[in-house]
Amino acid sequence: MALVGRRDGRNFGYGRQLSYAGRRALEDLFAGGHFATVKAHGDRWQAFVRWCRSEDGPGYNDARHIDLQTLEGYATHLHQQIQGGELCIATAQNRLSSVNRTLAALRGDQDVRIVSPSHTLGQQRSTVRTRAPDGQDLSKVRSVIEELYKQRHERVAAIVMLARTTGMRLREAILADLPRLHREAKHLGRINIQDGTKGGRSGASAPRWIIANEEVKAALQLAREVAPARGRNLLDRAESYAAFLQRTVLPARAILHRHGIKGFHELRAAYACERYEELTSRAAPVNDGHGHCIDRDLDQRARQQISLELGHYRIDVVSAYIGGRS
Template sequence: MPEKVKRNFVSEKNLSRKAASFNLAKEVVESGNQESISKTAMAVRQLANFANEKYDLKNLVKLDAENMIDFAEHLSERVDSGEISKGHATNIISSLNRVFQYYYRDDLTISAKDFGINRGERFNNIDKSISNDVHDKFSDFLTEKYIEKGDIRYEALRLQIELQKEVGLRFKESVLFNGHKLHRDGRLDIDKGTKGGQLRTLHATDSVKELVKYVKDFRKEYGLSKSLIPDQYDFKQWRFFAYNTVKTFNNENNASYNFHANRHNYAQLKYQNLTNTLPPVKSGHTKEEQLKHIADKNNITVEQAKELDYNARMQISEELGHHRIDISNYYLGK
């Protein structure tokens, strides 16, 4: 087998430049297909701009696997906010993986599935939540690892996914959660790891209060001073552990568990509680059918059902930290 020739990223230092990214893409896309070249160049520029702004890196050769997890989460957040579709995000990842494989940098490739970025239109009424069975299976997997290895990280990660599912927290919000912002009247403040450090307040149910208490007791028992991250690890190390654990679980169980899907579960259950009906992404109803269904289930007029549906979506959007009703379509269907 011939020895691999060491390749490096194109000599141009700044791949955010159109000419530089296009030259790299022409080298990578050996078929010469112009559409593939353009897509690859675009993906490279997006990564280069991200690396430049976040790490002050001008040359992609200095990227590492943790940087790529950052970028994948960045794409996931753009999808989450409705800025880009999942299909667009997946195309970016696919193009970049092609580049990395060409340059023998398999350590930089990322899986769209692991970050909950699957192909599809932005609001295509496809349910992106994780079934309770799969969630429970992953939870049991973490408990077994915790008992088998005596490694508290697995129990901390289990608590993190329960916070995501029960409170609708993003990945960073859940891992930085410390349990100290639960007020006596049931208000739960979320301010760590939020976008722009923006505070949002939720109402804690009895099950959430119980979970928060367990988080506080767990942190106290094991001396975790700031959050669910053991003190000897930083956030990047924790995130790397968390995503690798998910990857191991998915490979061993032929599953597609991802952290972001927990926010879908939260939004859908909240909608059901607020409207007394399943969301369209679960029921398969059209908009008109959904409103009639809400009206019938609650013994109200269709006009009142329309208002109830709107208010539920607005509340869910606020609780997820979006403040835009159209984003709720991504979680609930329309």
């Protein structure tokens, strides 16, 4: 397929959408053949595009903006998925290789690429958190919420509150069944996070109960007040999850940045640190610069509980939120 426009145009002339442009460039590269190869590279390119649009990605929809730093950020993301048990090393390496191939097809050169995906993924820094998470100061979080309201980002304010008070992921906060959670908080004193979870971890086989204290109840009430009419979650009935991310969540991230909060994931880590202190009566390791001495069994039990509340079900992943073991 010929270029839509000049190579110096949006997505190097392959159209307005990053996802579409990558597939068209691959079809050009393989001259309309090698269908299985094109599909494999195309599917992996779509995973990269989804990351670009996520809370941790750069928000790009134009391949001209993708540079080496972007690819290194994606490599870090893949490495974290490996550490979390969500990807095997071979899959992650294939995804990086396909991004290299697709970007080269779009650009017409190999000036922006990860030279060795296997080396890059093998040499990523440890995922043990060494920096205290943003958003632990609740007064700072309240300031963020106030500005979000002023800028008419009420639904994003609800996401911030849910992430900070319950440890929900971004997707979980957006898709949370608010009427059900409200009933559980009212009648049971706890809520079960089940909607929008990773890897199909939902239902009775994967309960994820969170204590519904006053802060959680306030966050749920706020979310119900700003949710679209007749909806069960923060999405309008005619609105897709991807569209909400692109049009509403991503533009509001600048407000979080202005208040010193890197992203929604930081609020989830802040929740984990708070829970560690509640469970052990000691500051989370990442908040204690000299590394306090704590009973190892108590530390282990706290990490196990936090792993369940965050929906990871693997105790070693908790170090990415609260720091390493003492």
